[in-house]
Amino acid sequence: MTQTSAQSTAALEALNLTKVYGSGNTEVIAMNDVTLRVSRGEIVALLGPSGAGKSTLLTALGLINPPNSGRIVIGGTPVMDGPRALVDLPAFRRRHLGFVFQKANLIPFLNATENVQVALEINDVPPRAAKRRAMELLDYLGVADRADNLPDALSGGQQQRVAVARALANHPSLILADEPTAALDSHRGRQVMELFRKVAHERAAAVLVVTHDHRSLDVFDRTCEMEDGRLRGTLEASTATAQTLA
Amino acid sequence: MxxxxxxxxxxxxxxxxxxxxxxxxxxxxxxxxxxxxxxxxxxTLLVERIGADFWVVQGSTRGPFAEISRVPPILEDRVRGVPGVASARRFVSHTIQREFRGRPLRIVVQGLAWPDDQGAWLPLVAGRSLGRAHFEMVADRSLGLPLGERVKLGKDVYEVVGLTSGMVGSGGDGLGFFTVSDAQSIQFDLPGDAIRLDRQSRRARAEAMDVGRVQPLLLERSAGMSSGIPALGPPMVSAVLVTLEPGAEPHAVAATIASWPDVTVYSKQQQKDLLLSGMVxxxxxxxxxxxxxxxxxxxxxxxxxxxxxxxxxxxxxxxxxxxxxxxxxxxxxxxxxxxxxxxxxxxxxxxxxxxxxxxxxxxxxxxxxxxxxxxxxxxxxxxxxxxxxxxxxxxxxxxxxxx
Incomplete structure (x- = not known):
């Protein structure tokens, strides 16, 4: 398979996703008939004001907050049909998904290498091979020199890089990131966004990033905007950047 | 990981x-x-170590440890006459608390039937077993008495000639081993005034009776030493310990002794059971x-x-x-x-x-x-x-x- 054909394969297809919280007078439609497609090797930004439903969409796609209706297909495998799981969700998550959040959420009692290694060992990779791959990833992300440090001893940017390494550990077809640069300064924030672009393009992973940071939109192949639970539209990156500058 | x-x-x-x-x-x-x-x-230590097959105690009692038992010393001779009995020994056991060098000294006094039982079975850690009929003791280390220490108990002084380790009674007090007669001397020791009062009391009782008034010699005798009065037996012992001959039938021996109405007989296991089910x-x-x-x-x-x-x-x-x-x-x-x-x-x-x-x-x-x-x-x-x-x-x- 060539790079071009790999990139054209849909890594994620979300079809008519709806999520409703509460009922009657307290009913809130957090996500309303959302359809989204992200290809392998593509990095997509999800924009929108607070309460637009971005995180609800992300957690639904991350298989930790099932939708009320709609379908989710990841890497060609139907995963959710409404609230019904079609696969073993924990197993699917560890093999096909990677997560990065605003906070790095590193496990405080494991050093940088072990934080990556644990994701591999959970996926039944033998310890020695897991350690080797963890070191490779830390090296790839430029934090190999902090491999033996506990999270407390790492800067915010270094922690986020380790979190990205952990997300990449099992060669996921889809990486979901929820405001990964919110806790970083603009310089480090841009570095992380560029890292995602590098990962998407070099490793043929689909990357969906929820962000408020309009300064880094040029990094993305595409941006999507949500409002009141609906996906309003999709723009090519160059258009989105131009609108932001205007 | x-x-x-x-x-x-x-x-x-x-x-x-x-x-x-x-x-x-x-x-x-x-x-x-x-x-x-x-x-x-x-x-159960003492019962285990003393090497008796049967304990003959006062009738209808569970002595000598679970309760007081008193049997006449001549019971020893009666028991010796039972077929299958290799030896019978008098045994005395009682607890005393005395003052020694400014501290309380609690001893579980054990009387061994000298000369048949000199305490050769004792697990000595120092010194020797009893070598004389009087004024020697083997003490447990927990009593804190060193070898050669001289302890006054009653009117006599006893020398520590041997030491054991871990030999204590059910109350945790250390055991002291004496000859039976010494153990009885310690047990029945009375001050001189008490003895004189007892003799006077006996004389008064005799004077109140016809026989006392008509036989002045009897009055004299009643006010004398108790060992000189035939009506008063020698001091009681706690039990008689029985060792069987090799090949003897234990049930037969026990049945014979148990048929005597004044005593009760317990096997070694029964004696241990009495201790465990009652005191412990x-x-x-x-x-x-x-x-x-x-x-x-x-x-x-x-x-x-x-x-x-x-x-x-x-x-x-x-x-x-x-x-x-x-x-x-x-x-x-x-x-x-x-x-x-x-x-x-x-x-x-x-x-x-x-x-x-x-x-x-x-x-x-x-x-x-x-x-x-x-x-x-x-x-x-x-x-x-x-x-x-x-x-x-x-x-x-x-x-x-x-x-």
Whole structure:
């Protein structure tokens, strides 16, 4: 398979996703008939004001907050049909998904290498091979020199890089990131966004990033905007950047 | 990668303190078992060591240890006449408390039938067994009397000629071995005034009777030494110990002696059972209940600690679940920590016990079967204590990581 054909394969297809919280007078439609497609090797930004439903969409796609209706297909495998799981969700998550959040959420009692290694060992990779791959990833992300440090001893940017390494550990077809640069300064924030672009393009992973940071939109192949639970539209990156500058 | 040990290394201080606390509790649980074993050992030690097949005691009593027993010394000769009996020995046992060098001295006085029984069966750690009919004693080390020490008991002075170790009575007081006559002298020692008053009292009783008035010589005799009055027998002994001839039929010998209406006969095992079911039983139940309470308390404390440690890790557990960790990974993390606390606490309890228990005033015996039993209990309470934490952990949702 060539790079071009790999990139054209849909890594994620979300079809008519709806999520409703509460009922009657307290009913809130957090996500309303959302359809989204992200290809392998593509990095997509999800924009929108607070309460637009971005995180609800992300957690639904991350298989930790099932939708009320709609379908989710990841890497060609139907995963959710409404609230019904079609696969073993924990197993699917560890093999096909990677997560990065605003906070790095590193496990405080494991050093940088072990934080990556644990994701591999959970996926039944033998310890020695897991350690080797963890070191490779830390090296790839430029934090190999902090491999033996506990999270407390790492800067915010270094922690986020380790979190990205952990997300990449099992060669996921889809990486979901929820405001990964919110806790970083603009310089480090841009570095992380560029890292995602590098990962998407070099490793043929689909990357969906929820962000408020309009300064880094040029990094993305595409941006999507949500409002009141609906996906309003999709723009090519160059258009989105131009609108932001205007 | 072992997540449990990584977490422990990261929170070593708290884990170490928890383990020390659990270890101290388990040491007390271990000690309770040891005290119970010690009680049994001390209660049955003499019966075990003295080498008697039967104990002949006062009729309808459970003496000489569980209650007072008094039999005439001539019973020894009667018992010797029973077919199958190799030897019969008088035995005296009573407890005294005297003042010695400004401190109280409690001795369980044991009278041995000199010269047949010179205490050759005693487990001596220093000196020798009794070598004279009078004024010698073999003392247990717990009495604190060194070899060669001279102790005044009653009107006589006794020299410590031998030392034993671990020979104590059911009350934990050290045993002192004397000849029967010396033991009786100590038991029946009276001040001179008391003896004179007793003699005067006998004379007064005789004077009040016709025979006393018509026979002045009898009045003289009644006011004299008690050993000179035929109506007054020699001092009673506590029991007569019987050793059977090789090949003798124990049931037949016991049946013969039991047919005498003035005595009761117990086998060695029956005598031990009397001690255990009577004197030790309540202490055993008390220690057992206390031990059970401590085990329950240990379980609750361990459960609360494991639960708190789990609460601290809720976010990490959610993260592990988010990246696809199976429940078995999470359960293993908590269970291993609980087992490690239990195992290290147990080891610490044993180690501390080896220093602490020998300093206890009474014997604390830690035996292998009790250690195995406690290990099984610790395993059980560790698993039980982890259940609350495991219950909390398996209910953690992966999306908790977002909060």
């Amino acid at each position: 072992n997540l449990a040990t990584k977490d422990i290394r990261h929170n070593f201080g708290r884990f170490a303190l928890t383990t020390v606390g659990v270890g101290l509790l388990l040491m007390i649980v271990m000690g309770m078992g040891g005290i119970y074993r010690g009680l049994i050992r001390e209660a 039983d309540k202490a055993r139940r008390q220690l057992g209940l206390f031990r059970a309470l401590l085990i329950i308390i240990s379980t609750i404390i361990m459960a609360l600690i494991i639960y708190t440690l789990t609460l601290d890790k809720v976010h990490d557990i959610a993260m592990l679940k988010l990246i696809g960790a199976r429940n078995s990974v999470i359960v293993s993390l908590i269970l291993q920590q609980a087992l490690l606390i239990g195992a290290l606490g147990y080891g610490l309890a044993y180690w501390l016990g080896t220093f602490a228990f020998p300093r206890f005033p009474r014997l604390v015996m830690i035996e292998a079967p009790d250690l195995v039993q406690l290990a099984a209990i610790v395993l059980g309470i560790s698993v039980l204590a982890s259940l609350l934490g495991i219950w909390k952990a398996v209910r953690v949702e992966p999306n908790k990581v977002l909060s």
